[in-house]
Amino acid sequence: MKSNRPVNLDISTIKLPITAIVSxxxxxxxxxxxxxxxxxxxxxxxxxxxxxxxxxxxxxxxxPLIKFVVWAVLAxxxxxAVMGVxxxxxxxxxxxxxxGGRIGAWVALAVAVVLIILAGVWVx
Amino acid sequence: MVTAVTSFGRSGLYDWLVQxxxxxxxAAYTLFIVFYLLLNPGMEYAQWxxxxxxxxxxxxTLITLVSVIAHAWIGLWAVLTDYLTERxxxxxxxxxxxxxxxxxxxxxxxxxxxxxxxxxxx
Ligand code: HEM
Numbered sequence: 001m002k003s004n005r006p007v008n009l010d011i012s013t014i015k016l017p018i019t020a021i022v023s024x025x026x027x028x029x030x031x032x033x034x035x036x037x038x039x040x041x042x043x044x045x046x047x048x049x050x051x052x053x054x055x056x057x058x059x060x061x062x063x064p065l066i067k068f069v070v071w072a073v074l075a076x077x078x079x080x081a082v083m084g085v086x087x088x089x090x091x092x093x094x095x096x097x098x099x100g101g102r103i104g105a106w107v108a109l110a111v112a113v114v115l116i117i118l119a120g121v122w123v124x
Numbered sequence: 125m126v127t128a129v130t131s132f133g134r135s136g137l138y139d140w141l142v143q144x145x146x147x148x149x150x151a152a153y154t155l156f157i158v159f160y161l162l163l164n165p166g167m168e169y170a171q172w173x174x175x176x177x178x179x180x181x182x183x184x185t186l187i188t189l190v191s192v193i194a195h196a197w198i199g200l201w202a203v204l205t206d207y208l209t210e211r212x213x214x215x216x217x218x219x220x221x222x223x224x225x226x227x228x229x230x231x232x233x234x235x236x237x238x239x240x241x242x243x244x245x246x
Contacts, residue, residue: 030199034228037192037235045242048176054169081154084147091144 022083022105029080036073043070071123078115082108130205130225132198139198146191146198153188173246182243189239193232200228 016024046057060066086108090096095104132139164171175181208221 027203030196031203034196034200034231037196041235041238041242045238047172048242048246051169054172077154081151085151088144088147 017102018105018109019101022086022109026080026083026087029076029083032076033073033080036076039069039073067123071120074119074123075116078119079112082112082115128205130222131201132194139201142194143198146195149187149191150195153184156184176243176246185243186240189236193236196232197228201225 043057046053046060048054061070086095086104090101090104095101128134128136133142160175161167176185204221204224208217208224210217213220
């Protein structure tokens, strides 16, 4: 391969429109959620094992680090779910034009941000 | 027709549909749990335990668990086949991807068995 061939994909010169940004974040959030599923299962397990375990979980949930981890997983789930619903609406033909796609991306992002803040209010 | 042997249903169209159906199931379950918790602030253990001892809640939870596995398999397959490619990783790409998929499968099965244990163990 020629070493002086032109580099055609210099990431730093490519503009990311809002639709591309919400899309890559949807992918990242999906990958993160796969790990986050362990946290959700841990919460379910600890809350159901026994009464003592339920109360111990409530106490653990007052620790700042645990609060943060739970919020991070809930925030990721909120973002991924909202963008997922946007996907489903687009599959039904809603907001598929360039303009519609951009508007949809902004609306979904706004909804996701509100839900992420509300999740924070809930956890803290 | 060439089918992809490592995808979930060995057909893109089938995978696409499973991805959608599982998404709807998980979204419904998320709303159910979130609203249940919001509408019952300061809940005691007994009430929470009673909720999960009902058969329909267990089945709903099981459907969600199965959805997570199928959805994550399909989703992560899409991610892996985009990045662990020969163009990006060289000739080792396929081996790397298969190793990654086996690890993900083990994690997914662990989640499923753990989840079943949680809901049928109470
Ligand atoms: C509330 C529930 C959820 C909804 C509504 C939802 C929705 C979706 C949809 C519609 C897609 C398809 C995107 C596409 O075809 O490009 C998708 C992709 C994906 N989802 Fe979910 N999802 C949910 C929960 C989850 C969970 C719990 C996980 C992880 C365990 C997950 C992991 C993924 C991954 C890895 C992808 C692939 C992303 C990509 O290809 O860029 N999702 N999700």
